[in-house]
Amino acid sequence: MATVLESVGRRTLSDLDYVGSLNIQLWATLRAMGNALPFVGNRYRWRASVRQMLQIGVDAMPMVSLMAICTGFILAMQGASELRRFGAMHYVIDLVAVGFTRELGPLLTAIAVSGRSGSAFAAEIGTMKVTEELDSLRVMALEPVEFLLAPKYLAALISVPCLSILCNVFGIVAGGLFMFFSTRLAPLLYLRYALGSIALRDVITGLIKSVAFATIIAHVGCLEGFRVRGGPDSVGRSTTSAVVKSTFLVIVADAIFTTIFYFTGAN
Amino acid sequence: MPIISIRDLVVEYDGRRILDGLSLDIEHGETMVLLGGSGSGKSTLLRQILTLERPKSGSVVVKGIDVTRCSQAELKSVRHSIGMAFQSAALFNSLSLEENVALPLREHTRLAPSIVELVVGMKLAGVGLAGFGKLHPQELSGGMKKRAAVARALALEPEILVLDEPSAGLDPIVAAELDQTILLLKEVFQMTIIVVTHEMPSAFKIADRIAMLYQGRFASVGTKDEIRNSQNPRVRQFLDRIPGNITKTPEVSAYFQKYMQAQEAYE
Numbered sequence: 001m002a003t004v005l006e007s008v009g010r011r012t013l014s015d016l017d018y019v020g021s022l023n024i025q026l027w028a029t030l031r032a033m034g035n036a037l038p039f040v041g042n043r044y045r046w047r048a049s050v051r052q053m054l055q056i057g058v059d060a061m062p063m064v065s066l067m068a069i070c071t072g073f074i075l076a077m078q079g080a081s082e083l084r085r086f087g088a089m090h091y092v093i094d095l096v097a098v099g100f101t102r103e104l105g106p107l108l109t110a111i112a113v114s115g116r117s118g119s120a121f122a123a124e125i126g127t128m129k130v131t132e133e134l135d136s137l138r139v140m141a142l143e144p145v146e147f148l149l150a151p152k153y154l155a156a157l158i159s160v161p162c163l164s165i166l167c168n169v170f171g172i173v174a175g176g177l178f179m180f181f182s183t184r185l186a187p188l189l190y191l192r193y194a195l196g197s198i199a200l201r202d203v204i205t206g207l208i209k210s211v212a213f214a215t216i217i218a219h220v221g222c223l224e225g226f227r228v229r230g231g232p233d234s235v236g237r238s239t240t241s242a243v244v245k246s247t248f249l250v251i252v253a254d255a256i257f258t259t260i261f262y263f264t265g266a267n
Numbered sequence: 268m269p270i271i272s273i274r275d276l277v278v279e280y281d282g283r284r285i286l287d288g289l290s291l292d293i294e295h296g297e298t299m300v301l302l303g304g305s306g307s308g309k310s311t312l313l314r315q316i317l318t319l320e321r322p323k324s325g326s327v328v329v330k331g332i333d334v335t336r337c338s339q340a341e342l343k344s345v346r347h348s349i350g351m352a353f354q355s356a357a358l359f360n361s362l363s364l365e366e367n368v369a370l371p372l373r374e375h376t377r378l379a380p381s382i383v384e385l386v387v388g389m390k391l392a393g394v395g396l397a398g399f400g401k402l403h404p405q406e407l408s409g410g411m412k413k414r415a416a417v418a419r420a421l422a423l424e425p426e427i428l429v430l431d432e433p434s435a436g437l438d439p440i441v442a443a444e445l446d447q448t449i450l451l452l453k454e455v456f457q458m459t460i461i462v463v464t465h466e467m468p469s470a471f472k473i474a475d476r477i478a479m480l481y482q483g484r485f486a487s488v489g490t491k492d493e494i495r496n497s498q499n500p501r502v503r504q505f506l507d508r509i510p511g512n513i514t515k516t517p518e519v520s521a522y523f524q525k526y527m528q529a530q531e532a533y534e
Contacts, residue, residue, distance in 0.1 A: 140370065141347055
């Protein structure tokens with residue numbers, strides 16, 4: 001019994017330590033973010049941010065688009081198979097448009113970015129730690145949080161919501177293609193119905209989620225990198241851990257946001 | 268007043284004492300060589316001087332600032348006056364040699380890009396790497412990496428230069444060249460140089476004073492001649508390459524006995 005309690009206690013303390021570290025890192029990054037901004041900040045940080053935006057955002061566009069098209073088709077087909085029985089095929093449009101804008105767009109994007117960029121952040125920072133590059137930065141009076149994390153976080157904050165919008169567009173277009181082939185619904189008419197079913201608050205709640213997911217992915221990825229201890233095998237473990245933890249936390253955050261929006265009437 | 272003053276420094280890792288009440292003064296323009304066996308605490312002492320870790324107790328005063336208790340701004344100003352070449356070189360693998368050396372100049376000075384380019388060229392030429400600036404660290408030999416690390420450490424013309432095992436793993440010719448470079452730097456820039464090394468010929472060539480560490484304490488501190496003529500058993504063991512008793516412990520004897528018995532049984 002004592003062993004079980006000890007184990008639970010140790011695990012709880014470890015989780016609290018992790019959450020505490022994430023919060024400290026987030027706060028330190030927010031304080032350093034000014035230096036990553038254009039015009040007012042350090043131009044080298046802004047250039048690093050732009051490079052990161054290309055890697056997180058532009059390079060992920062084909063993958064996110066393809067995932068959105070597939071999921072849009074799947075959602076429309078699954079919805080249609082049930083709604084057809086009630087003669088409510090037109091609700092497929094609402095299902096796809098609202099489902100993507102509020103939920104699937106931000107979530108699919110977060111999963112894609114977590115797999116691509118969260119793991120890359122952990123691997124990059126972890127390798128720098130193993131090779132003493134992080135110590136080297138500190139000795140040069142360059143704080144790794146400002147030098148590495150702030151540009152990544154700024155890039156994620158801009159790229160992930162943009163990718164989410166792209167994901168929404170492709171998901172809704174995929175639903176439109178399905179409707180055209182299954183019911184011969186004219187694409188322009190589909191578009192008008194789809195836009196009519198989306199309210200501004202749906203877009204805003206989706207974007208709020210995207211920003212939260214970007215925060216989780218960037219910070220979990222970087223923290224896993226900073227927590228690397230030992231050699232190259234530890235970098236591998238931290239990379240896996242970054243993807244697993246950020247995906248898990250994204251889904252938990254999604255559930256929390258959806259609950260809040262549901263009970264406050266925002267959804 | 269010494270440029271670095273260490274007082275009663277105690278460092279522990281997980282309850283294990285690594286440095287046990289060290290005190291040492293390093294004067295302006297002095298070359299101090301830290302000698303000692305593996306695990307004697309040499310690199311730990313360097314990490315304390317560079318404030319990469321915090322001690323359990325004691326103080327490290329660099330240029331009049333106690334770096335174990337100072338503010339971030341004070342720490343930054345101290346770090347501007349220290350150049351460090353790590354044992355692993357710790358060059359940024361994503362940057363070329365030129366960019367590695369230019370990094371501290373771009374970050375901490377307002378020099379025009381053309382002047383930065385000029386300074387970088389001079390620093391690389393100073394360590395015999397003129398013409399190699401466009402190469403990346405992974406394209407260099409071990410000796411070239413070490414020299415590039417010295418060039419980067421010299422970029423801001425620091426008052427204190429710290430070199431961790433600069434000649435470890437280098438052939439005798441390259442190691443001798445590096446010693447020449449250190450002597451030249453001292454003569455030209457009047458730098459305070461701290462060198463951690465195992466290489467006795469190198470130590471006696473470059474040092475003004477030598478501090479010999481043994482199990483987290485100074486076994487002896489003195490000039491080259493004092494150390495050379497020292498009768499301290501730890502110093503004599505190190506200088507005369509007298510093997511320790513590592514193979515005479517009961518555990519090792521039992522292991523060898525078991526091995527011999529197993530071999531006899533097999534035959």
